[in-house]
Amino acid sequence: MTTHYEEAGTRETTEGRVFTVTGGDWGEVVEAVAKADDERIIVNMGPQHPSTHGVLRLILEIDGETVTEARCGIGYLHTGIEKNMEFRNWVQGTTFVTRMDYLTPLFNETAYCLAVEKLLGITDQIPDRATVIRVLMMELNRISSHLVCLATGGMEIGSTTLMIYGFRDRELILDIFELVTGLRMNHAYVRPGGLAQDLPPGAVDQIREAVKLFRSRMHEYDKLATGNPVFKARLVDVGFLDLAGCLALGATGPILRATGLPNDLRKSDPYCGYENYDFEVAIADTADSYGRFLIRLEEMRQSLRIVEQCLDRLRPGPVMVADKKIAWPAQLAVGPDGMGNSLDHIRKIMGTSMEALIHHFKLVTEGFRVPVGQAYAAVESPKGELGVHVVSDGGTRPYRVHFRDPSFTNLQSMAAMCEGGQVADVIVAVAGIDPVMGGVDR
Amino acid sequence: MSDGNIPATRTEIPVEVVGNRQGMFGGRGTGDTSGFGGLVAPIVLPGPSSRPYGGWFDEVADELEGALEEQGLDPADAIEKTVIDRGELTFHVRREHLLQVSRTLRDDPALRFELCLGVSGVHYLSDPGRELHAVYHLRSITHTRLIRVEVTAPDADPHIPSVVSVYPTNDWHEREAYDFFGIVFDGHPALTRIMMPDDWLGHPQRKDYPLGGIPVEYKGAQIPAPDQRRSYT
Amino acid sequence: MGIEEKLPSGFLLTSVETAAGWVRKASLFPATFGLACCAIEMMTTGAGRYDLARFGMEVFRGSPRQADLMIVAGRVSQKMAPVLRQVYDQMANPKWVISMGVCASSGGMFNNYAIVQGVDHIVPVDIYLPGCPPRPEMLMDAILKLHDKIQHEPLGVNKRRAQELAEELALEAVPTSEMRGLLR
Ligand code: SF4
Numbered sequence: 001m002t003t004h005y006e007e008a009g010t011r012e013t014t015e016g017r018v019f020t021v022t023g024g025d026w027g028e029v030v031e032a033v034a035k036a037d038d039e040r041i042i043v044n045m046g047p048q049h050p051s052t053h054g055v056l057r058l059i060l061e062i063d064g065e066t067v068t069e070a071r072c073g074i075g076y077l078h079t080g081i082e083k084n085m086e087f088r089n090w091v092q093g094t095t096f097v098t099r100m101d102y103l104t105p106l107f108n109e110t111a112y113c114l115a116v117e118k119l120l121g122i123t124d125q126i127p128d129r130a131t132v133i134r135v136l137m138m139e140l141n142r143i144s145s146h147l148v149c150l151a152t153g154g155m156e157i158g159s160t161t162l163m164i165y166g167f168r169d170r171e172l173i174l175d176i177f178e179l180v181t182g183l184r185m186n187h188a189y190v191r192p193g194g195l196a197q198d199l200p201p202g203a204v205d206q207i208r209e210a211v212k213l214f215r216s217r218m219h220e221y222d223k224l225a226t227g228n229p230v231f232k233a234r235l236v237d238v239g240f241l242d243l244a245g246c247l248a249l250g251a252t253g254p255i256l257r258a259t260g261l262p263n264d265l266r267k268s269d270p271y272c273g274y275e276n277y278d279f280e281v282a283i284a285d286t287a288d289s290y291g292r293f294l295i296r297l298e299e300m301r302q303s304l305r306i307v308e309q310c311l312d313r314l315r316p317g318p319v320m321v322a323d324k325k326i327a328w329p330a331q332l333a334v335g336p337d338g339m340g341n342s343l344d345h346i347r348k349i350m351g352t353s354m355e356a357l358i359h360h361f362k363l364v365t366e367g368f369r370v371p372v373g374q375a376y377a378a379v380e381s382p383k384g385e386l387g388v389h390v391v392s393d394g395g396t397r398p399y400r401v402h403f404r405d406p407s408f409t410n411l412q413s414m415a416a417m418c419e420g421g422q423v424a425d426v427i428v429a430v431a432g433i434d435p436v437m438g439g440v441d442r
Numbered sequence: 443m444s445d446g447n448i449p450a451t452r453t454e455i456p457v458e459v460v461g462n463r464q465g466m467f468g469g470r471g472t473g474d475t476s477g478f479g480g481l482v483a484p485i486v487l488p489g490p491s492s493r494p495y496g497g498w499f500d501e502v503a504d505e506l507e508g509a510l511e512e513q514g515l516d517p518a519d520a521i522e523k524t525v526i527d528r529g530e531l532t533f534h535v536r537r538e539h540l541l542q543v544s545r546t547l548r549d550d551p552a553l554r555f556e557l558c559l560g561v562s563g564v565h566y567l568s569d570p571g572r573e574l575h576a577v578y579h580l581r582s583i584t585h586t587r588l589i590r591v592e593v594t595a596p597d598a599d600p601h602i603p604s605v606v607s608v609y610p611t612n613d614w615h616e617r618e619a620y621d622f623f624g625i626v627f628d629g630h631p632a633l634t635r636i637m638m639p640d641d642w643l644g645h646p647q648r649k650d651y652p653l654g655g656i657p658v659e660y661k662g663a664q665i666p667a668p669d670q671r672r673s674y675t
Numbered sequence: 676m677g678i679e680e681k682l683p684s685g686f687l688l689t690s691v692e693t694a695a696g697w698v699r700k701a702s703l704f705p706a707t708f709g710l711a712c713c714a715i716e717m718m719t720t721g722a723g724r725y726d727l728a729r730f731g732m733e734v735f736r737g738s739p740r741q742a743d744l745m746i747v748a749g750r751v752s753q754k755m756a757p758v759l760r761q762v763y764d765q766m767a768n769p770k771w772v773i774s775m776g777v778c779a780s781s782g783g784m785f786n787n788y789a790i791v792q793g794v795d796h797i798v799p800v801d802i803y804l805p806g807c808p809p810r811p812e813m814l815m816d817a818i819l820k821l822h823d824k825i826q827h828e829p830l831g832v833n834k835r836r837a838q839e840l841a842e843e844l845a846l847e848a849v850p851t852s853e854m855r856g857l858l859r
Contacts, residue, residue: 075637076755080789083647087668101711167722247556250611268586366674389562393485402562639754646788653790661854
């Protein structure tokens with residue numbers, strides 16, 4: 001039996017013959033579309049689009065200006081970090097996780113380290129000072145993450161000033177990060193067992209200064225945006241998602257709190273001693289983008305409070321567990337090119353103690369072993385519940401690390417928020433979700 | 443020593459061996475120069491716990507078992523084992539009953555695990571018949587509790603029922619687990635790849651899928667990809 | 676008030692090459708191609724403190740057709756690679772590429788199945804900028820170096836000659852795989 005294929009249409013050009021090739025049923029599809037009298041169009045936004053918050057691809061079916069169906073295409077930044085970690089030791093893992101959601105590096109590190117510490121069974125042995133500094137750095141990180149959210153969100157709706165303000169204030173915090181960790185981003189500062197190193201001299205004063213300065217600038221955001229009628233017109237009632245929708249879709253963080261449910265892991269399932277800090281969970285009852293914006297502003301204020309409490313709480317002491325089988329022997333120090341071994345320590349082990357040198361070498365190249373089992377640790381990142389599931393097979397490397405990234409889960413609610421709205425509102429809704437593609441795709 | 447101190451019968455605790463560790467350093471090939479290269483130690487996952495579990499674990503387990511019984515399901519049938527490890531409660535559920543168990547966990551007023559925190563696949567290459575594990579974390583906002591539900595499937599038949607009808611949030615999570623591990627979630631509305639390109643071959647985070655790095659060339663030297671190097675685990 | 680007022684007879688003589696290079700370098704329009712962490716540093720460079728506007732480059736173009744510089748900021752995944760190439764093809768000549776960060780330059784720490792091991796597999800790169808992420812100052816340095824390169828770019832027959840010379844040199848050069856004892 002022979003099948004008859006219709007010959008593809010051809011035409012001669014100066015460059016040779018050009019064929020018009022059609023796939024299976026395209027002819028029918030085109031005919032059907034031509035007959036339909038409505039103006040349904042499918043629009044692809046991204047993955048390279050200035051206002052989709054990174055390499056996010058939005059597939060919108062629009063009817064005039066109304067979005068009738070919205071879908072996300074993700075995976076354009078899939079980095080295979082989880083797989084890569086299976087070939088590195090447990091400490092090196094922090095270097096990888098910090099690059100997942102690159103706006104919240106310290107949350108990724110802390111969540112990962114909490115899970116590893118749970119596996120090791122040393123949760124109670126983490127020195128107080130290390131925990132307080134973790135909280136301090138996380139809260140500063142929360143501010144910087146929210147600032148980028150406001151800045152990029154502002155830019156996407158055309159408010160360039162908001163962007164300039166956001167990035168200006170973020171620099172204040174990055175300066176602190178740089179002073180403490182040696183890097184502006186991607187710190188690998190929190191390590192299983194504690195911290196890479198203590199706060200450097202002068203850090204406390206600088207943080208106090210920055211907190212004061214930033215607090216005095218907070219009202220600028222209110223002036224610029226909170227009451228601004230244009231800003232409100234773009235945000236109010238856009239991206240609506242109620243409590244039932246949030247829970248069904250697993251949305252956490254500001255999206256969930258904007259429905260009026262004060263769900264915050266720092267209160268409900270405290271880690272790192274959050275139960276000892278005095279702060280309020282910001283909520284709103286509008287369940288829209290504007291509510292989320294207000295929550296982020298309020299959370300920055302609360303974070304400032306926590307930072308100050310941390311500074312008051314700092315007591316001298318070690319920042320790494322005492323167990324020398326886990327703690328890196330080196331005293332790391334910030335040098336001109338980032339963090340490294342302090343020269344004093346190298347001099348000591350090279351010159352005086354062969355055993356210390358061997359121990360150092362083994363621990364750094366081979367790493368420590370983690371008992372068999374699995375653990376889950378979660379922290380409240382600026383975007384929601386950041387959960388880490390780690391599995392160990394008793395070796396010096398993770399057997400499996402999985403990040404439950406809040407951006408990934410929250411982004412699912414995009415369709416529910418956008419369908420039935422205007423195309424321009426899609427941008428606002430996505431900015432209100434604040435997905436970071438590094439976290440979504442990992 | 444009195445007789446009372448000797449346990450009457452030795453009960454066999456079923457353990458799950460997921461592999462073997464060889465030598466002192468876990469090095470492969472000629473890596474182990476310690477002379478202990480022949481040592482073999484099994485890798486054993488934490489075994490089932492016995493009652494009482496302690497804390498609220500008993501309460502949750504009782505409620506779940508009671509609720510399943512009410513629905514005419516033998517708890518011992520649905521729940522393979524209950525493991526308490528490192529302060530975390532894990533129910534190992536047989537895959538046939540996953541849907542019913544998760545619905546009960548969500549809807550029973552005394553349980554109320556409203557929030558599912560996604561599914562994480564784990565591939566135990568040398569655990570015959572139970573290679574693929576799907577690990578769900580469920581959080582109860584009402585009672586501020588967290589539990590883990592674990593389901594297994596063999597590589598030869600990688601099917602696990604989808605819980606999207608109970609927890610819609612698992613839509614993307616299950617697609618991710620399918621993409622990376624090849625676990626087929628039956629009943630998922632649109633189980634397609636999510637991270638990798640549509641025409642990708644294989645499921646990259648399985649243990650039998652190579653890392654896929656390339657050797658890096660320096661002047662006069664080559665550094666193999668991380669999974670090809672001589673290393674100790 | 677500048678040099679133009681001090682010229683003795685009111686006109687300057689130069690070659691078309693120099694003039695074109697000068698004009699081109701002074702009106703670069705970067706396309707936004709932010710991918711990952713590096714993109715945040717790229718945005719920081721455009722914002723307040725580092726102020727790329729000083730070099731007349733603060734306007735990032737959303738559309739590749741109005742841009743002539745692509746700053747590939749971040750890791751390029753296998754899924755993103757065709758998109759990247761398409762965006763590059765849509766840009767009009769002459770165009771330049773800065774590969775920002777180790778990920779874009781060589782794959783960096785992500786030597787695995789998902790990431791393209793260097794964006795130069797897909798598009799020709801003019802400047803490789805190391806760092807993870809590179810500081811905004813480093814990005815500005817890369818941009819200034821690129822300005823310099825554009826300024827001195829040959830045109831017409833000179834360009835052809837330069838290309839031929841470069842090809843000859845490249846053919847004669849020792850491949851990296853044959854270099855010995857230089858590991859440092
Ligand atoms: S080079 Fe570093 S900072 Fe830049 S994208 Fe790669 S991991 Fe992120």
